[in-house]
Amino acid sequence: VTLLPLPDQLNLSTCCAHKINMVRSITFLLPALALSFTPAPLPRRQIHQLVSSGPNHLFSSTEEAQQSDATVALPHDEQYTFKMGESVQYWLDYQPESTDGAENLRNAAARAIQQAGADARARLYWSYHLARATFFAGQGAAAVLNYRLFDSSKSDSSSPPSSGSSYDLNLLDNDDVSDAAPETPLATGGFDVLFNFIGSIFPEAVATWEQDWVAIKDGKFSVPYDMRQGVRSRQVNPFYLADQSRRYIKEARSILTRRNRRLDSDIGAKPADDDSFPYPDYYKNNFHFQSDGWFSKDSAKVYDSSTETLFLGRQDAMQRLCLYSMSSWAKEQGVSGGGEGLKMLEVACGTGRLNAFVRDNYSAAEMVASDLSKFYLEEAKGHAERWEKFAKREDRNKKIGKFSVLQAAAEELPFEDNSLDVVFNVYMFHEMPTEARRKSAMEMARVVKPGGLVVWVDSVQKGDRPSLDDSLANFQYLNESHYPSHLVEDVPKLFVEAGLECFEKHAASTSKSLSFVKPKAKAKKEEEAF
Secondary structure, three states, X not given: OOOOOOOHHHOHHHHHHOOOOHHHHHHHHHHHHHHOOOOOXXXXXXXXXXXXXXXXXXXXXXXXXXHHXXXXXXXXXXXXXXXXXXXXXHHHHOOOOOOOHHHHHHHHHHHHHXXXXXXXXXXXXXXXXXXXXXXXXXXXXXXXXXXXXXXXXXXXXXXXXXXXXXXXHHHHOOOOHHHOOOOOHHHXXXXXXXXXXXXXXXXXXXXXXXXXXHHHHOOOOOOOHHHHOHHHOHXXXXXXHHHHHHHHHHHHHHHHHHHHHOOHHHOOOOOXXXXXXXXXXXXOOOHHHOOOOOOOHHHHHHHHHHHHHHOOOOHHHHHOOHHHHHHHHHHHHOOOHHHOOOEEEEEOOOOOHHHHHHHHHOOOOEEEEEEOOHHHHHHHHHHHHHHHHHHHHHOOOOXXXXXXXXEOOOOOOOOOOOOEEEEEEEOOHHHOOHHXXXXXXXXXXXXXXXXXXXXXXXXOOOOOOHHHOOOHHHHHHOOOOOHHHHHHOOHHHHHHHOOOEEEEEEEEOOEEEEEEEOOHHHHHHHHHHO
C-alpha cells in the first residue's frame, strides 16, 4: 500500500460525528500505523534502476537483485523432505472468512471467547492475549495520532527527497500507466474501507493464538511463563506499560519521519567511536528506520514493544514456532525432563524474550545467547534474570542450567565443531545478504553435534502464503534492503549443502520454521577420514 496522508474521514471530529466509540476507534487506527510503513511495490524496471544508484540502494549486490527477480519454483521447501506440520497447509490456504470487516471481527471475537470458556488455563491464555492486543492497538493508535498531529506536515511522502538521495521512492509518482502503482485504501477509502482492513488482521491474530494454544494443549510446550506470573509479571505493571508506551510513541514518530522524508542521512547506523568490535558492514544499518539501529540502549528497550504493536501481539506466538521442532526432536532423542545435559545456543537472540520461553521448557539445559549487539545482550540478561527468579518461585527444587551471553557474529561462531545439541535462530536471515546467510548456515551446521537439531524461523517467503505474494516485498521499504532476496532464497539448500538433513516445517501467520538434524553416520565417516 502507498503511504499517503490519512483521508479527512479519519480525523477525530469526523469520528465523533459518526459516533464511533473509543474502543472501535483504537481498533481501527492500528492498521494505519502498519500501512504507513509500506508503499506500493516498485515495478521491476524501476527497481533495477535503483540497484546501482549509490550506497543505499535497495539491494546489496547485483546478484541479490537478480535473485529477487529470478523465476523459481516456489515454495522451495516442497522440493525437500520436511515433515510438514498441519499449520503449513492451513496458512497456505488461509483467507479471511468474509470481505466484511465487522463480520470478521465478530466471528474472531466469538471464537476467542468460546476458546476462553473451556477451562481456567484457557481463560488465562486468552484473557492475556486479548488484553495485550487491546494495549498494542491503543498504543499504535496513539502513535499514529501523535505523528499526524505533529510531524506529518514536515515529512509527508509528497515532499521531494534530497537531491542526493538514492532511496528515491518518488519514482512511484511516474506517468507511465503500465507501471503505475495500484490505488490503495488509504488513497481512496474512508473509515469503512479501513475498518474492513482491520477485519482481516484481528482474525489472523486470533488464528495464530488458536494454533499456539493447541500446541500448548498437545504438550509441545508449556503456557508461557509470563502468563503464569500473574500480577508479578511486568507485562501487567502499569509503570512498565506507561514507560513502554512513552518510548514507543516517541520511536514511532521518529521512524515515520525518517521513512517518509527518505534522506540519505536517515539511513544507516554506526557503533560508538570506542566500540572496536568487527561488525559486518550490512549490520551497520538502522533496519526498520529504528533509532540508532542496534547500537543503543534505547533501541533495545523499545524493540519488543515496537514489533508486537505492528503484529497486534502475535509475534511471541510466531517465534514459539521453534519449540514445535524442539519438542519432536526431544521425544525422538529421549531427552529427560528439563533438558538436563543439553547444550543450546540461540544465534542472534535480540532482546532474549524468546530465549526465556525456550529455557522455560528446557530449564536444566545449558544456554548461550549470542548476538552482535551488546545492548540487546543486556536486555537478554534481564529477561533471563526475571525468568530465573520466577522459576525458583514456582518450584524451589527446579534445576536451572547455566546461562551466558556472547557477542558474536553468526558467520563466525566461536564454538568447537560438534559441540552443541540445539542451535536456533529467529528473524535474522531476512536482514542479511545472501553470502552471509550461507556462511551462517555453514556455521550452525558445523557447531551442532551429530544427531543435533538446528531450528530456523523467519518471515514466510513467496509461495508459503500465495495470497500475500504480491504484497510481501513491500517490507523492503522499511529499510530492509535484503528482504527481496530473502523472499526467494532457497533456505533449505543452504543448510543441506552445509551437511544437514531436513526435519520439520511449520508456519504461523507471516512466519515459518524450518528445522534440520545433523546425520550421525556422516559425522562418523568424517571422523574416520581424519
